[in-house]
Amino acid sequence: xxAAVRSRVRGxxxxxxxxxxxxxxxxxxxxxxxxxxxALTAGVGVFVHRVVRRESVRRALGVLGFVCVQGALAAxxxxxxxFFLPQLLLHCAMAVAxxxxxxxxxxxxxVLAGVFTGEGTAWRRCAVRRRAFAKGSLVLFAGKxxxxxxxxxxxxxxxxxxxxxxxxxxxxxxxxGALLGWRVYRRALGTHRCPAARPARAGTRTDPxxxxxxxxxxxxxxxxxxxxxxxxxxxxxxxxxxxxxxxxxxxTADCTVMERTVR
Numbered sequence: 613x614x615a616a617v618r619s620r621v622r623g624x625x626x627x628x629x630x631x632x633x634x635x636x637x638x639x640x641x642x643x644x645x646x647x648x649x650x651a652l653t654a655g656v657g658v659f660v661h662r663v664v665r666r667e668s669v670r671r672a673l674g675v676l677g678f679v680c681v682q683g684a685l686a687a688x689x690x691x692x693x694x695f696f697l698p699q700l701l702l703h704c705a706m707a708v709a710x711x712x713x714x715x716x717x718x719x720x721x722x723v724l725a726g727v728f729t730g731e732g733t734a735w736r737r738c739a740v741r742r743r744a745f746a747k748g749s750l751v752l753f754a755g756k757x758x759x760x761x762x763x764x765x766x767x768x769x770x771x772x773x774x775x776x777x778x779x780x781x782x783x784x785x786x787x788x789g790a791l792l793g794w795r796v797y798r799r800a801l802g803t804h805r806c807p808a809a810r811p812a813r814a815g816t817r818t819d820p821x822x823x824x825x826x827x828x829x830x831x832x833x834x835x836x837x838x839x840x841x842x843x844x845x846x847x848x849x850x851x852x853x854x855x856x857x858x859x860x861x862x863x864t865a866d867c868t869v870m871e872r873t874v875r
Contacts, residue, residue, distance in 0.1 A: 620728070623671075624783050626661065630654040630679045634695055635776025644692050648683045651695070655679035692772035696779055700763055703782075707756040710749065717742055719749035721793045740804050748797035755789030 634651035638644065655676045662672035678698065686695035710720055717736065722745035726732050735741045759782060766775040 623667075626658050627675050628780055628783065629658055630675075630682075631696075631699075631776060631779050635773060635780065638692050638776070639773045644686060644690065647692065648687060648695070651679060652683055691770070693767050693770050693775060695772070696763075696767065696775050699779055700760075700767055703756060703760055703763065707753065707760055710753040710756065714746045714749050714753075719745040720752055721745050721749040721790065721797060724790060725794070725797075741801065744797045744800035747800045748793035748795075751793035751796055752786070752789045755785055759785055 630651040633654040634647045637650045638647035641647065659672045659676045663669060682695045682698050685697060686692060688694075713720055713723075719742065722735050722742065723733075725745070726735060735745065759778070763775060763778055766778065
């Protein structure tokens, strides 16, 4: 497992500590005050742990602030299920935003893949990959709808322990949805390779070899540079630049052809 993935899995487990502590304590004691105390203690512990390890303070403060909002809401209403209301509202907002993001060309699966792989948003330059990520994001959307179909009835019926258990296993459902969505993305992408994310390297041959007696564009560029009095080193650099430009144009043309085929 890559180090970045292990780090994010560990961070997710730490973020779940307050919810797990609240659910377990309330299931054993059925006392809201005790469960809230343990949840807030776990939130502070996670915050201190992140600060000591010099991790993102912004994320640590965000998690602690979210736990405080959950605790304050449950303490004000006296209902343990209200501890999970902010999380439920967040899931609803994400479920509503997912189709909108897909229509706007920002499929959530592509955003997640860009964060995990370090690619960023380079994938958006290729229409083929955007459509493939949109198909994979539909799997994530189905997972969110499935989660809400379980969480909303539990909240309305006041089953705090069951709702907390679903919240604890929520990241696992999202992870499975992401894996299935990635498989859908790979199948939709096929053999397509986009130069937007992986630029062609200098010297990479994408055009067919020239016929006997035929001069390539790169060779013509070198001949012209030599005729103008350029040094051999400068001529070689010019050839490398011309070859890279030709390879990128050819790969981009292939991307355009593939895009028309997918349409």
